[in-house]
Amino acid sequence: MLSLREVTVAYDGIPAVVDVSLDLPDGEVLAVLGPSGCGKSTLLRAVAGLGPNASGRICWDGQDLAGVPTHKRGFALMFQDGQLFAHLTVARNVGYALRLRRAPRVAQRVDELLELVGLAGYGDRLPGTLSGGERQRVALARSLAVEPRLLLLDEPLSALDAGLRERLAGELREILRAAGTTALMVTHDHEEAFTVADRLAVMRAGRVVQEGVIAEVWRGPADPETALFLGYARVLRGEAARTVLAAAGLPAAPAVAVRRSALEVAPDGPLAGLVVSSRATPDLVRLVVDVPELGEIDAVAPLDVHPGAGAPIRLVVNATRLAVLPEP
């Protein structure tokens, strides 16, 4: 079990990570989510034992890791762009750590790992001949080779294009589950975090602002900024919040975050407004509607309803796509 207590990391006196305390039980995957520059990669490097010294305590199973060099921590680190060794073949990359440890049956284990990541038969290729997705898979296999106590993933899928990212995120989750790996992943992409992780820690300006089981964080963002970062489209306050909550049949609250799909077109909905603009997407029609009590707000309609600009419509509120925010 990894535990961080009041970890602070500074670069030349400028703090990048401030007072971070986190726990990661064995076998779970924790995603640290935050915008770029929030200090999440620095935190990951501190756990790996790279970069400037951290104050506070980084412990594994109760043992403080201060002074333990990277190569003795038993944590594997996987970089955003894989960082495969360009002069070694895929098989030698994957077997690198095994060879360092003079493990027996290296070739067989390498084959198993390549099988696991869906690259059986790629052993003799050089990294330069692989696509981005293939390279990340090789990097994953290499990291898993020695069954690390903890797998550190630094934006593992960010360098890939959208479709591939979605598919690989699912595969990554299955591979980590199958191997029973404890993993700490940092990412700026909330969908990636939701697909891969069990727990989520949201980081902003060097601090962890919220931490918990992923579904709970998702449903109850701690503050407006977190809500917006988690993919909520707008945060409504005061009168507007009350109106939306009432329409959803929920008790009143000072602020509520709404997703873009929280308001749906329905002939007998409680809210009325005028369409400002509409745009069809493959799944549904996205509208911007002017609702007198709310101002301009996003809404969706099924593909067979496509109201033009200026058309009057009625809207219902989907309560599962709202998040009530606590008092500031």
Added chain:
Amino acid sequence: MPVLVLGVFFVLPVSGMLARGLWPEGRFDPVGVLEVLTRPRVGRVVWFTLWSAAAGTALSVLLGLPAAYALHRLRFPGRRLLRSALLVPFVLPTVVVGVAFRRLLGDSGPLGFLGLDGSPIAIVLGLAFFNVAVVIRSVGAAWEALDPRPGEAAAALGASPVQVLRTVTLPALRPAIVSAASVVFLFCATAFGIVLVLGGLRYSSVETEIYLLTTNLLDLRAAAALSLLQLTTVVGLLIVSGRLRAVPDPTRAVVVATPRRPSRGDWPVLVSTALLLVLVATPIASLVAGSFRVGGDWGLGNYRALTTTGEQALLVPVTEALATSLRTAVDATWMALSMGLLVAVIVTRSSRTRAERRVRSLLDGFFMLPLGVSAVTLGFGFLITLNQPPLSMRDSPLLVPIAQALVALPLVVRTIVPVLAGIDDRQRQAAASLGAGPLRTLLVVDLPIVWRPLLAASGFAFAVSLGEFGATSFLARDEHPTVPVVIFRLIGHPGELNYGMALAASVVLAASTALVMLAVERLRVPSVGAF
């Protein structure tokens, strides 16, 4: 244009020199060449050249690698100064280094008890003294630009620092190391002044043998045969080093590590660097100390004597030679710079077809040729081909600068090419698509990046020209000698004052080149001195 210039002033003299040897009395005589190459003395000379160059290269690499790491990956006070200090030996005039080593290791010198004077060990040390800077520069630049993340990935996979070095860092640096080593080998194998001064008649390399054969024995055929041998070897080595020269891919994102403070594990590296510094500083210190000794006392007598012509040694005072040197260096600099810039621009333009790319890389190699061709061959070739119409330039004051510019040209090209090649061509395309004409593109995209390397290259060329000895020794007229020629003449003449003046002149010359190099280093151009 540059091809024409190189053709007239390089290919013509060199081939003229070769023709003299291969076509004696107007008849092609390849058997004569073979006859020369099977002489026992030639065998000894070739063997000495090979092993001394190999030993010099090995020593340079061995000493250079730790220093490259310390000076390019670690951060400590005085790092910049140390870097430029260790680059100085490379541009020190060979004659000066020879004099400094003689002074240090000679019978009366501080290290005379080692009995190294005139031994091959002294020559190997001298070669390493010169070329360690090349290793530090080339490998250091590569090391500095090395992405630290693969090493971190290896460490996270359980590799200890030594294992990271062996399995990740060294393989990544291998092209830079091999390319630096091949260039150093080239320099060692064609070293002239240092072998001539330290080896005397006992130890002769191919280069000094060519000199002796042409000037003392007038055996042009043998000299040409040796030149030919040297030329083929050099071309081979240039091809190897050109192949290995890593071309940075401007589109690949690389994280560059900021240098870090030395930690406990770095002490072997720091000790080795300090040792290197001592090795480099000792000959120079002994040279400087010697220049202030006048007949057992300390004094400025040797420096005052620089305004005289010594004891029947010279035709003009040393101060006048210094003025000639500076004038010549200025001329050589603008020539080398304008030609080098043209070459660099031509070589780095992106090619559209495969054939075009081949031509460009061929050109690139072609302009590296003066790097390895014996300066002696070049100088002597000048003498015999540019002496008769239509190119009667024997008395032209530009002859010496042209020869020096040719020697400096490869260094200029190698400084500018990586910088130009490192500019992402899409920047130019972006400028063009925003409506900038070719001239404006040059002004907006290329110039802001290139002006520093240009300035650095000109300083480099200036320093090289100041110290050039091989070709100049043939071409400089007796009444207009340059300082290295004067120094060589002074140590060749008996007399304590002559020797003292040689030391003083060496210090002046070394100080001027060192000053120029310090200024160059302030420009912070990583490709200076890197190959």
